[in-house]
Amino acid sequence: MADPREVREVLEDLRAEGEEVDGLVAGLPPGEWARATPAVGWSIAHQIAHLLWTDERAVQSAVDPEGFRREVAAALAAPGTFVDEGAERGARLPAAELLARWRTSRAELLTVLAGRPVGEKLPWYGPPMSVASMATGRLMETWAHGQDVADALGVRRVPTVRLRHVARIGVRARDYAYAVRGLTPPAGEFRVELVGPGGEEWVFGPEDAGQRVSGAALDFCLLVTQRVHRDDVALVAVGADAERWLGIAQSFAGPAGAGRAPGEVRR
Template identity: 55%
Template sequence: MADSKSAPVLADLHVVSQALDDLVDRDGLDWSAATPAAGWTVAHQIGHLAWTDEKALVAMRTPEAFGDELRRALAGGADYVDAAAHAQARKPAAQLLAEWRAGRAALAEALTGAASDTRFPWYGPPMSVASMATARLMETWAHSLDVRAAFGLAPEAGPWLRHIARLGVRTRDFAFGVHGLTPPAAEFRVELRAPGGEWWTFGPEEAEQRLTGDALDFCLVVTQRADAAATGLVAVGESVSTWLRVAQAFAGPPGRGREAGVETPRGEEP
């Protein structure tokens, strides 16, 4: 059984995954539709999620073999993920959907059954069960944004954003470091308005450098689905402003981000 830390994340991961599943499992839906990620269609997005779930299973089931995966990723450089997504996208939509469903079910079972103190290798620092579940939640939600944007749909926001917001705060120093910058010594105060209207707070209340705004905006920025300048986030302090330019809640090399000024899509369900 999942422990008290991972169980809520796993439950929210299922909710977010199923929402994306419901969106793409529709007769006549165009899986070749372009998404905001350059060169990526809806098929690329689902294929990438299936591929990453598979890699997470390798890390959990045969952690001793994950070193080979890291060497392949290093050799592939910046094109490694794109190459895998292109290979996945060549599969029929029905096959991709079936593989994603099977993979995420297997991963959920593995995460539920894993001991809470186990740590698994990954493309960044080793992951605990709760951290792996949170990372999968973050990435599934982020790629669902791309799929929704392909059809002009607004991002979905819900209580699960708290996990992503917390991850965004916790990865602050990683984001600075991966961009070749020295992380600030002091913690920031982060105050975010949740979808339900309450406030989520992180860091010491007396901190001089502060960030305030909407939780959805913050999650869009740390998943690099929006430029901070296009949001209502308010930064107090030079280091906080720098953080918003480099923030990324995902492992790997620096992300490419999104163009400044891109508006949040609005629309109806396809």
């Protein structure tokens, strides 16, 4: 069972991450919401609409799990399109209404998750998630889609220690990245050694693991959220399995992402 303090910490970090992304778009003129982002076919409005849609789905998962399971069944009937459809609906809203709805959904999600038993498992599009894992997943997506918005605006964001949540879910999602591609995951754990934005050491996996990944936490987080190509980060892989993982790493639920082309990054 998760530590209640862990849940409170990740919820506070989720709140802060949402506020940071909110700050990127709050002052944009309405016309700027149509600016293209690195995600093909997605504008800034699509990015915020996706966060709105996913926050609302997370709330539904917690308060109406049976209704959410019906949503998942419908989504599986149209794999690869339901996420885009959700973003497209929200992107059609006037910018002020979209932002207001996203602020409301963020606040509701924080309240709902704070009120759930910490050990409860919530249904999701991938494996069921604990309250802490759901909050971590929402933080990861908020950060990743915020990166798309920042790239579209030419803004360089200052990395924060909140990246440790993104890094952790990226490591824990290793086997999912294989499974979603119909591949068999390696049998043993990998060692992942990352350096946080303030020089902190974030370490995952056994010290004696033969397959290892090391480097900057920002590079790792950009890679596992598929915001950069493997060739554009300085991560070091020791072992063929570790190198292969870095080529398919995926921290988010759903179909395998196409990722980014080499050189398609602005940081």
